[in-house]
Amino acid sequence: MPRIVLVVSVLLLTVPALARSQTPESWTMPRTPDGRPDLQGIWTTQTFTPLQRPAQFADREFLTEDEAASLVDVLTAPGVDPLRGRAFADALDDDAEARDGATVQADPTHYDNAVWLRTLDPKGLSSRRTSLIVDPPDGRLPARTEDAAVLAAMRREARGFDSHENRPAQERCLAWTHEGPPMMPPPYNDLYQILQTPGYVVLFPEMANNPARIISTDDRAHVSERIRQWPGHSVGRWDGDTLVVDTTNFTMKTGFQGSGDALHVVERFTRVAADQIRYEFTVEDATTWTRPWTVEMPMMQSEGPLYEYTCHEGNYGMRNTMRGARLADRQAADGQR
Numbered sequence: 001m002p003r004i005v006l007v008v009s010v011l012l013l014t015v016p017a018l019a020r021s022q023t024p025e026s027w028t029m030p031r032t033p034d035g036r037p038d039l040q041g042i043w044t045t046q047t048f049t050p051l052q053r054p055a056q057f058a059d060r061e062f063l064t065e066d067e068a069a070s071l072v073d074v075l076t077a078p079g080v081d082p083l084r085g086r087a088f089a090d091a092l093d094d095d096a097e098a099r100d101g102a103t104v105q106a107d108p109t110h111y112d113n114a115v116w117l118r119t120l121d122p123k124g125l126s127s128r129r130t131s132l133i134v135d136p137p138d139g140r141l142p143a144r145t146e147d148a149a150v151l152a153a154m155r156r157e158a159r160g161f162d163s164h165e166n167r168p169a170q171e172r173c174l175a176w177t178h179e180g181p182p183m184m185p186p187p188y189n190d191l192y193q194i195l196q197t198p199g200y201v202v203l204f205p206e207m208a209n210n211p212a213r214i215i216s217t218d219d220r221a222h223v224s225e226r227i228r229q230w231p232g233h234s235v236g237r238w239d240g241d242t243l244v245v246d247t248t249n250f251t252m253k254t255g256f257q258g259s260g261d262a263l264h265v266v267e268r269f270t271r272v273a274a275d276q277i278r279y280e281f282t283v284e285d286a287t288t289w290t291r292p293w294t295v296e297m298p299m300m301q302s303e304g305p306l307y308e309y310t311c312h313e314g315n316y317g318m319r320n321t322m323r324g325a326r327l328a329d330r331q332a333a334d335g336q337r
Contacts, residue, residue, distance in 0.1 A: 036238060037271045041194060045186075046190040047127075048125060049129055051184070063130060082119075144290075148258055148288040151287075151288075162325040175231075175253075179209070179210060181231060182281035189207035201245075215236040221235070225248070229249060229250070231247070242269065243268070247264070268281070269299075
């Protein structure tokens, strides 16, 4: 299992606090010695806000203040499982049993997520948005293309347990789907560290299988399209006080939300307050979606330190997975005789 570290996270837990990051008139943008906005520090993206808008919120972009306050009360209560993805959608249910089903760990044989994964400032809401997706306006992923359906079927067909080669990339510690680009809130160990030097910005996720992203900020060209990498190839530039990072050259194995190797990601980092960076990204892949789509979410300042994260390929499960596959092979062979 990955080593879980309890971290201190300065997350906004009440509705008044959700508005806390409004830039005060007295706040001045911190800058590095070369005059660029200072994005350095340790930041967290933890939030229960889902990527896509739940059906019950329909065309509503924001929760009401009362809804947000109620959700914060429910989601930050003791015993809430930080991994419960249904929590945002169902935690406002009038039925207490339904609320418990949305927030309490379903599998009692697993270690207690409410203890091991809970930060000192519990995971809650980082805004009143009903989805991280802000475009399309319905807060949902765009329709997939026919090519995307074919690719998805091929990927499903390739999955299996008969070889280490067809196990999921995350299980094999090759790449986490949240690492980025684009960066998504991970289930736990959700810190990101940003470092800057003249001409470069370094993005270092706490839970990552790939090296830190070292991004040039001189708007240089991408490397040859023949060079493909798990995290693609990123180049950066400054658009006023916003860092813009353009990434291409992904592999077919990356598969962000079902994408192919035509994936193109544009990220924008804007320091909007002493304790907040506004992180936006737009994803485009004409072979996967019928239109581009955009996410916006806060990165809130957090305390460190950032602890070392280690992922061991297959852990102890790979041996048993392979034993099961070989047993299935023998059983199939016996049945054919």
